[in-house]
Amino acid sequence: MMRTPLSRIRGLGAAHHGTEHFWLQRLTAAANVLLLVVLIGIVVTLVGRSHATVIATLSKPLVSVLLVAAMISVAIHMRIGMQVIIEDYVHSPLRKVALLMLNTFFAWGVGLACIFAVLKISFGP
Amino acid sequence: MSETSARPRPVSPHLTIYRLTWTMAMSIVHRITGAALYFGTLLLAWWLVAAATGAKYFDTANAFFGSWFGQLILLGYTWALVHHMLGGIRHFIWDTGRGYGPERQTLARMTLIGSVSITILLWALALVLRS
Numbered sequence: 001m002m003r004t005p006l007s008r009i010r011g012l013g014a015a016h017h018g019t020e021h022f023w024l025q026r027l028t029a030a031a032n033v034l035l036l037v038v039l040i041g042i043v044v045t046l047v048g049r050s051h052a053t054v055i056a057t058l059s060k061p062l063v064s065v066l067l068v069a070a071m072i073s074v075a076i077h078m079r080i081g082m083q084v085i086i087e088d089y090v091h092s093p094l095r096k097v098a099l100l101m102l103n104t105f106f107a108w109g110v111g112l113a114c115i116f117a118v119l120k121i122s123f124g125p
Numbered sequence: 126m127s128e129t130s131a132r133p134r135p136v137s138p139h140l141t142i143y144r145l146t147w148t149m150a151m152s153i154v155h156r157i158t159g160a161a162l163y164f165g166t167l168l169l170a171w172w173l174v175a176a177a178t179g180a181k182y183f184d185t186a187n188a189f190f191g192s193w194f195g196q197l198i199l200l201g202y203t204w205a206l207v208h209h210m211l212g213g214i215r216h217f218i219w220d221t222g223r224g225y226g227p228e229r230q231t232l233a234r235m236t237l238i239g240s241v242s243i244t245i246l247l248w249a250l251a252l253v254l255r256s
Contacts, residue, residue: 026220029213036210040247047251048191051180058176067173078163085160110166117173 021080028077035070055121064122068115075111079104151233155212158205165202203247208240 042063046054057063082103090096143149175186189195215232218224224232 026217029216033210033213036206040206044247044251045254048187048255051176051183054176054183058173074166078166081159082163085156106163110170113170114166114173117170117177120177121173 024076025080028073028080031073032070032077035066035073038066039070058118059122059124061122064118067118071111071114071118075107078110079107082107147233148229151212151215151236154237155209158209158212161201161205162209165198165205168198168202200244200248204240204244207243207247208236211236211239211243 042057046057049057058067083100086096086099086103090099172186172190175183190199215224215236218232
């Protein structure tokens with residue numbers, strides 16, 4: 001197919017999604033590096049601690065916000081990362097669509113479970 | 126023409142025809158650790174939900190994470206996370222247009238050495254803080 005000047009300046013290419021996927025992967029990757037370094041630091045200090053201590057730490061507003069932000073970024077990164085794996089290895093159209101759907105459910109499900117848990121801890125029983 | 130078209134088109138992954146190299150191995154490991162982390166997030170979700178549920182259920186989850194099997198999984202999880210993170214940073218270096226020369230080999234090796242060292246360091250730190 002011929003590239004029209006309009007399609008060229010829109011820069012969307014053959015997949016019609018342009019660099020959106022690539023950019024989202026890098027954006028969430030950068031966010032993950034920053035947020036997960038903090039998260040790893042928090043988890044390392046909480047190893048073997050009592051429930052009360054863990055709740056006290058996780059319910060601090062700054063920790064809660066960082067955790068929720070991390071889970072949003074992680075869930076998006078997970079979804080688009082697994083999407084690429086599915087698109088690479090699953091060639092049957094029906095199975096591919098089903099797996100892509102499951103992938104989205106899984107990423108949202110895990111993300112929402114984590115975020116809900118953090119908010120529940122933060123706002124108290 | 127009919128002879129060549131009868132042969133099925135090659136589909137990914139076509140690993141069998143290549144000799145394994147460092148850069149190739151690290152690329153594969155990056156994808157495998159990514160997939161492992163994908164499912165490993167369930168552990169984080171379980172830990173957070175357990176903490177939100179109450180002290181009793183939290184102790185159940187902690188008992189699993191404290192067992193030898195749980196510790197083994199967490200050790201693998203830590204390494205996968207650090208390795209995937211360093212692999213991602215390597216991708217950021219490539220995104221700037223750098224790191225495509227012979228230094229690719231060094232970068233690939235550094236990713237593995239770095240991930241193993243940082244994992245050991247983090248676990249040592251957790252042990253020190255715990256006692």
